Amino acid sequence: MQILPIHEQMRIIAKGAAEIINPEELQRKLHDAAGKGRPLTVKLGLDPTAPDLHLGHAVVLRKIRQMQELGHRAVIILGDFTAMIGDPSGKSKTRKQLTHEETLRNAATYKEQLFRILMPERTEIRFNSEWLSGLNLAAVLELAGKTTVARILERDDFKSRFSANLTIGLHELFYPLMQSYDSVAIQADIEMGGTDQRFNILMGRDIQKHYGQESQVALFMPILEGTDGVEKMSKSLGNSIGINEDPRVMFEKIMAIPDSLIIRYFELCTDLHPDEVDLYRERLDNGENPRDIKACLAHEIVRLYHGR
Amino acid sequence: MQILPIHEQMRIIAKGAAEIINPEELQRKLHDAAGKGRPLTVKLGLDPTAPDLHLGHAVVLRKIRQMQELGHRAVIILGDFTAMIGDPSGKSKTRKQLTHEETLRNAATYKEQLFRILMPERTEIRFNSEWLSGLNLAAVLELAGKTTVARILERDDFKSRFSANLTIGLHELFYPLMQSYDSVAIQADIEMGGTDQRFNILMGRDIQKHYGQESQVALFMPILEGTDGVEKMSKSLGNSIGINEDPRVMFEKIMAIPDSLIIRYFELCTDLHPDEVDLYRERLDNGENPRDIKACLAHEIVRLYHGR
Numbered sequence: 001m002q003i004l005p006i007h008e009q010m011r012i013i014a015k016g017a018a019e020i021i022n023p024e025e026l027q028r029k030l031h032d033a034a035g036k037g038r039p040l041t042v043k044l045g046l047d048p049t050a051p052d053l054h055l056g057h058a059v060v061l062r063k064i065r066q067m068q069e070l071g072h073r074a075v076i077i078l079g080d081f082t083a084m085i086g087d088p089s090g091k092s093k094t095r096k097q098l099t100h101e102e103t104l105r106n107a108a109t110y111k112e113q114l115f116r117i118l119m120p121e122r123t124e125i126r127f128n129s130e131w132l133s134g135l136n137l138a139a140v141l142e143l144a145g146k147t148t149v150a151r152i153l154e155r156d157d158f159k160s161r162f163s164a165n166l167t168i169g170l171h172e173l174f175y176p177l178m179q180s181y182d183s184v185a186i187q188a189d190i191e192m193g194g195t196d197q198r199f200n201i202l203m204g205r206d207i208q209k210h211y212g213q214e215s216q217v218a219l220f221m222p223i224l225e226g227t228d229g230v231e232k233m234s235k236s237l238g239n240s241i242g243i244n245e246d247p248r249v250m251f252e253k254i255m256a257i258p259d260s261l262i263i264r265y266f267e268l269c270t271d272l273h274p275d276e277v278d279l280y281r282e283r284l285d286n287g288e289n290p291r292d293i294k295a296c297l298a299h300e301i302v303r304l305y306h307g308r
Numbered sequence: 309m310q311i312l313p314i315h316e317q318m319r320i321i322a323k324g325a326a327e328i329i330n331p332e333e334l335q336r337k338l339h340d341a342a343g344k345g346r347p348l349t350v351k352l353g354l355d356p357t358a359p360d361l362h363l364g365h366a367v368v369l370r371k372i373r374q375m376q377e378l379g380h381r382a383v384i385i386l387g388d389f390t391a392m393i394g395d396p397s398g399k400s401k402t403r404k405q406l407t408h409e410e411t412l413r414n415a416a417t418y419k420e421q422l423f424r425i426l427m428p429e430r431t432e433i434r435f436n437s438e439w440l441s442g443l444n445l446a447a448v449l450e451l452a453g454k455t456t457v458a459r460i461l462e463r464d465d466f467k468s469r470f471s472a473n474l475t476i477g478l479h480e481l482f483y484p485l486m487q488s489y490d491s492v493a494i495q496a497d498i499e500m501g502g503t504d505q506r507f508n509i510l511m512g513r514d515i516q517k518h519y520g521q522e523s524q525v526a527l528f529m530p531i532l533e534g535t536d537g538v539e540k541m542s543k544s545l546g547n548s549i550g551i552n553e554d555p556r557v558m559f560e561k562i563m564a565i566p567d568s569l570i571i572r573y574f575e576l577c578t579d580l581h582p583d584e585v586d587l588y589r590e591r592l593d594n595g596e597n598p599r600d601i602k603a604c605l606a607h608e609i610v611r612l613y614h615g616r
Binding site for chain 2: 081132133134135136137138139140141142144145147148149150152153158162165167168169170171172173174177178
């Protein structure tokens with residue numbers, strides 16, 4: 001494996017990232033990895049549903065791909081455990097019925113889509129039931145004892161529900177802990193996520209330390225705006241660009257985004273090197289017609305999903 | 309088994325009780341039990357430590373004995389699970405080392421003392437590790453999903469620590485649930501406890517219902533004052549009367565209690581029928597020398613622990 005200089009790896013990883021907690025630790029991990037010839041383990045946790053992935057979902061996946069190109073390995077964790085146990089309050093009987101077979105079927109569909117972005121040979125897909133279903137009460141209490149009620153209730157949604165006297169089932173407090181335990185189970189070096197995952201991923205850092213591991217680096221990617229340039233990309237809002245869409249449709253949709261998003265899309269939706277993105281930025285600054293730059297962007301993205 | 313009329317059983321059970329939640333349910337349970345010739349299951353949970361039992365501890369045990377005399381059965385639950393896992397925060401390493409062997413040894417000592425009050429043939433001693441150690445995460449989440457964060461934080465000690473910003477480990481919220489699950493495991497009809505157990509025992513009622521069982525009746529006994537007549541009986545306060553004490557010492561100590569406690573001691577420390585207690589009450593009211601009545605009390609208690 002050819003190893004890029006650390007500062008160069010840092011630039012590629014930081015491109016478009018919303019926040020890295022923290023860059024010094026990332027640098028040290030990259031350094032250690034290079035020294036030992038051991039790739040870093042990049043974790044991403046996903047629900048085992050099978051959505052039609054769009055460029056919004058792809059922001060995090062593309063970043064992982066870029067790290068795979070740098071020689072690192074991805075571990076995608078499908079949260080089948082939660083899907084199988086369903087809503088423990090017993091209110092959602094339907095969800096409870098999601099069988100192991102259905103979960104596996106969903107996972108297969110998901111995998112097919114993931115591998116349009118990730119490198120299969122540097123990707124491992126794991127189900128978290130593998131380690132969660134076997135935890136017994138003693139282990140659960142040990143895990144729970146590593147955090148406090150106050151700390152958990154700091155999470156934005158819990159906090160607001162708690163102060164509004166809305167019901168929080170005691171089991172719900174366990175979800176951040178389970179996600180954190182996933183990090184322990186696979187000894188994650190980096191956990192990826194949208195900025196909405198801030199609390200859970202930072203908790204993972206704490207919990208790993210309690211289990212005698214080095215804390216993972218938290219790498220947060222921003223939420224991508226849809227083609228309207230305002231709202232978060234979402235199929236239901238009609239502003240999304242699916243990764244499975246026909247190349248011509250995809251091209252047209254990209255040509256329709258506001259000019260103000262061109263550089264952001266270069267950063268978040270392509271694997272271009274930061275230097276290349278800078279060149280496009282300069283061309284725009286120098287008064288070149290944004291339409292032409294946008295066409296380059298559209299070509300680049302279509303190429304990613306529909307081959308060269 | 310000779311079955312006393314329900315109202316008579318109710319009188320005996322209610323003698324000296326601080327609170328019964330609720331009497332109508334207890335009456336119905338007694339009625340059903342009589343109808344089916346099936347004794348009620350009276351639960352008491354205890355830490356698997358081996359204290360020198362004194363009359364204060366004996367208040368609850370004597371009430372159980374009275375119910376055994378009525379034909380019902382006791383299930384004493386020794387909380388070995390907690391003792392074995394220790395403090396899950398890992399702060400108390402010492403407690404964590406309590407081995408299964410030590411727990412069993414403690415339990416043996418305990419048993420010997422319990423059987424100075426309870427009827428062995430109507431007493432079952434169970435360790436809660438039997439059902440708790442086997443619970444897996446899915447079962448734990450199911451259990452946790454049956455209560456809410458707000459509800460748990462209503463417990464007095466949690467509430468005050470929470471508002472004072474004192475640390476509450478997330479695992480601590482599980483203790484009331486584990487105690488409640490014990491009730492489910494043995495299908496308790498009645499749970500006994502001091503008034504300090506109010507929260508945990510009432511939660512057991514809820515949790516049983518969630519598991520499709522009839523709720524247990526909560527039977528709270530008051531906290532017994534020591535020989536000083538003021539403070540809670542406690543060995544460390546020097547105001548206690550041990551059940552293993554020499555009969556003469558025991559007699560002397562009882563003779564030293566304030567006259568105002570005579571009837572209370574009759575109610576809480578003897579198995580006398582309510583009618584007999586009423587007779588003593590009348591004698592006192594009629595101006596008989598309290599010293600003579602106290603001597604009857606002392607004889608009665610000494611007889612309980614040192615045979616006739």
